[in-house]
Amino acid sequence: MTTTLEIQRRLAELGYQPGRLDGIPGRETAAAVKQFQRARNLNADGIVGPVTMAVLFPRKPEGDVSPPWLDLARAKIGLHERLNNKTLRDWLRSDGNTLGDPAQLPWCGDFMETVIALTLPDEVLPANPYYALNWREFGVPLKIVAAGAIAPFTRPGGGHIAMVVGHDKSTFHVLGGNQSNAVTITRIAKDRLAGPLRWPKTFPLPTAELPFTTLDVTVSQNEA
Incomplete structure (x- = not known):
């Protein structure tokens, strides 16, 4: 139920x-x-x-299993870097590593590092996973748009890292940390993608492409 x-x-x-x-x-x-x-x-x-x-709650594509890192990330939706600072800080360090205070530092990479480290302990993480654009070499490239795909983006002055939960013709719908200072889902233009979508090496590749969906939020321009 x-x-x-x-x-x-x-x-x-x-x-x-x-x-x-x-x-x-x-x-x-x-x-x-x-x-x-x-x-x-x-x-x-x-x-x-x-x-x-x-x-x-549409049925998942047959044959694909919901990625555990995406399930964990969804459970953290709403955590805010200031309003829930202690809860968020404690969780970000629960894998044994952390960048620091999310209210003071850009923490999208810390969020991604934590969900991957906790759910896929054998997965090799990028060198300095707190720098978002280092996730461009994570795992293996993915040829389809799938739920849980790791999406590195460019932004003014740096990068951003999040995971795909949906998409439309021009934007990805992504779940990540440090989006409006919290764990949220937002829309980011597809032309900001920094290289191909990525997928962990230690988890089976997805087989079904996500259909287009709608997301009633403003397209994010800069996640800083």
């Missing part, structure tokens, strides 16, 4: 605003459900019934 917390996290992942991710249904969650339903031409009653549930 899908829980309210899972519904809230999924709404946040798609760019809607369910309020606090606390597992408690309330007005903000119901309003986010209605917004999602209207966007999908569903009955906008704010109730996650069977039809809404099927659209909110």
Whole structure:
């Protein structure tokens, strides 16, 4: 059975605003459900019934397993570098390494390093994984757009690293740290991709391309 917390996290992942991710249904969650339903031409009653549930949680492509690093990253959506500083700092150092205070330092690489290190202990990490563009040589190149693909981007003055959760014609929908100072999902232009998408060597390659989806958030210009 899908829980309210899972519904809230999924709404946040798609760019809607369910309020606090606390597992408690309330007005903000119901309003986010209605917004999602209207966007999908569903009955906008704010109730996650069977039809809404099927659209909110589409079946994964047959044969592909949800990447564990993506599942872990999704569980951290909403953590903010200042509002949740201690929780975030403790988690970022839970793999035995950390860059430092996320409120003072660019931490997208630290976030990626932590989810990979915790879920794939045998995976070789980039030299200095805290520098986002070093992830351009991580794992192996990927020829399709798949959920969990590691996406290094250029940005003014540096780079950014995140993972793919969806895409449309011109943007990737990516989950990462240090996006609006928190763990969020945002849209980044595909022409900012710094080389091919990457995939860990120690996890089976995906077989199915993600279909185009929509994400109701502004395209990010600079994740600093």
